[in-house]
Amino acid sequence: MPELPEVETVRRDLQKHLLNKKIKSVTVLNPKTVGGKPEDFATSLQGAFLKDILRRGKLLIFKLNKPNLFLLTHLKMTGQLIYLIKNEVYAGGHGESDTAGKYARVIITFADQSRLFFNDLRKFGYMKLVDQEELDKFILKNYGPEPLDKDFILSDFIATLKKRRRNIKSVLLDQKIVTGLGNIYVDEVLFAAGVRPMRLASEITKLEATKIFTAIPKILNLAIKHRGTTFNNYVDGKGRKGNFSKMLKVYGRAKESCLICSNAIIKTKIAGRGTHYCPHCQK
DNA sequence: GTGTTTGTTATCAA
DNA sequence: CTTGATAACAAACA
Numbered sequence: 001m002p003e004l005p006e007v008e009t010v011r012r013d014l015q016k017h018l019l020n021k022k023i024k025s026v027t028v029l030n031p032k033t034v035g036g037k038p039e040d041f042a043t044s045l046q047g048a049f050l051k052d053i054l055r056r057g058k059l060l061i062f063k064l065n066k067p068n069l070f071l072l073t074h075l076k077m078t079g080q081l082i083y084l085i086k087n088e089v090y091a092g093g094h095g096e097s098d099t100a101g102k103y104a105r106v107i108i109t110f111a112d113q114s115r116l117f118f119n120d121l122r123k124f125g126y127m128k129l130v131d132q133e134e135l136d137k138f139i140l141k142n143y144g145p146e147p148l149d150k151d152f153i154l155s156d157f158i159a160t161l162k163k164r165r166r167n168i169k170s171v172l173l174d175q176k177i178v179t180g181l182g183n184i185y186v187d188e189v190l191f192a193a194g195v196r197p198m199r200l201a202s203e204i205t206k207l208e209a210t211k212i213f214t215a216i217p218k219i220l221n222l223a224i225k226h227r228g229t230t231f232n233n234y235v236d237g238k239g240r241k242g243n244f245s246k247m248l249k250v251y252g253r254a255k256e257s258c259l260i261c262s263n264a265i266i267k268t269k270i271a272g273r274g275t276h277y278c279p280h281c282q283k
Numbered sequence: 284g285t286g287t288t289t290g291t292t293a294t295c296a297a
Numbered sequence: 298c299t300t301g302a303t304a305a306c307a308a309a310c311a
Binding site for chain 3: 121165271272
């Protein structure tokens with residue numbers, strides 16, 4: 001489940017390896033992944049150079065040298081981007097040992113014969129070509145402030161929570177309120193802030209909101225430092241697992257004892273998602 | 284066969 | 298119009 005730290009780890013890996021590479025050919029193995037006609041998708045990319053790789057929330061944005069062309073990539077639940085040099089074989093990727101694996105959906109081959117695999121077991125992820133105008137519109141419509149940027153502002157955050165009559169968990173999962181958090185990091189953030197996930201957002205105190213606000217970048221940055229969390233499928237740009245899994249304090253620890261107070265961690269369902277919290281440390 | 288896993292969007296209700 | 302709640306999507310696993 002790639003959330004902000006995992007997507008950022010992939011972005012940094014890929015930026016190191018494939019900046020300024022020229023796209024030689026594109027193979028679309030699952031047409032639904034790219035939408036429209038696969039041959040149009042391939043043709044548009046062919047011959048283009050990769051100039052930059054950006055991230056907005058959990059969305060990766062590949063900037064191409066063709067004027068006004070951006071390749072958006074969303075990994076959703078099980079997407080992986082794996083970069084392999086010429087003839088390199090990757091053992092992994094949803095348990096496959098073949099180079100491509102049976103879950104490869106798109107393969108981009110560069111002029112030097114290195115390749116970028118977009119694997120996606122559940123086919124929720126997508127690649128999509130847009131121009132600058134479509135990109136701006138898309139981001140404006142779907143994304144709120146970046147928690148690691150200056151536009152994530154405490155007073156705005158407190159005011160937003162005050163207006164929401166939903167549980168805090170679903171509010172934090174809403175990408176328009178703050179981008180990048182998913183099921184794992186929301187549980188971790190709420191534990192760090194000492195707030196129960198079912199609490200009504202509008203009734204969160206200023207002090208609690210401040211604790212949540214502070215915990216968000218703190219935990220995300222720490223997770224990036226450890227190259228993300230691998231729970232199911234996530235791997236980085238070279239197929240390696242993330243190390244933050246060992247440092248999770250509540251997610252995936254149902255019935256285990258709280259690392260602070262030793263009470264049993266409770267697992268329940270909130271906002272349709274598996275939700276973990278400590279009944280003693282979180283009020 | 285059943286329930287569970289989750290990022291995002293579609294759909295419906297208020 | 299907005300907001301919120303829920304189903305749907307897809308595939309695999311216990």
